[in-house]
Amino acid sequence: MLTLRSTATMSSGYAIPLLGFGVYKNDDNVTCFKSVTEALRVGYRHIDTAQMYANEMAVGLAVKQSGVPREEIFITTKIEHKDYGYERTLQAVEESLERLGLEYIDLLLLHEPYGGPASRLEAYRALSVAKECGKIRTIGVSNLSEKHIEMLSAAGLEVPAVNQIEQKELIAFCRAQSILVTAFCPLVRGERNNNNAIQYLVKKYDKSPAQIFVRWALQKGVIPLPKSATASRIMENADVFSEGYVLSAEDMRMMDYLDEGKAGSISWWPYTEE
Incomplete structure (x- = not known):
């Protein structure tokens, strides 16, 4: 049975917790610090941040003051395209380490x-070097399509261990490449809470819409990264492992049919980028 501490093994050999805690738009450092502190308190061990979120320092401080051993906490961060390019990416890695206060x-x-194929390849090459130096344990990508990942392989670079995406269409490709999928916006930012199908499942399972979405992702073999700054919701989003709470195969298929493709995309749509 899955639990809040359940993990999957990435192609790098390292374990990643199956449920993460996202901090996008928690760009107020006090709010971010409090939310990460609460998430760690209730049992999350996977925190997902990014340079773009402007809260790495708050995440690092919460980790340091949590009392949870560093080796028990899994930290993800991301480099944005303005910092792509070999030398600039190496510098960006150092900047993230400094802000997070981590080794x-x-x-x-x-x-x-x-940023284009050339700068993207050089950025990924820099991540590989930083990994060899022990500054990064595992490297991956976010919002990259099949074509972009194939470009990395064609350049002789290692296949990403993870692709953080929103597109259901990419899941089969990633699995064929042994790439784990993490999911940003797994709660669809609340925009589908009143959908008739979701409301039917809410009543059937006596769970919140967020708990329905998170459980669906887990059963799809995807690692969801729900975000909240509210203590009660942080706990609620993690309360999806209770005995007997499993979405039926029929209900899983019903949720699959809710996918709207590009029209329903909350954020990135990678297929149009060269």
């Missing part, structure tokens, strides 16, 4: 497909 980063991702 190593568990997972570092290229955040986006922008």
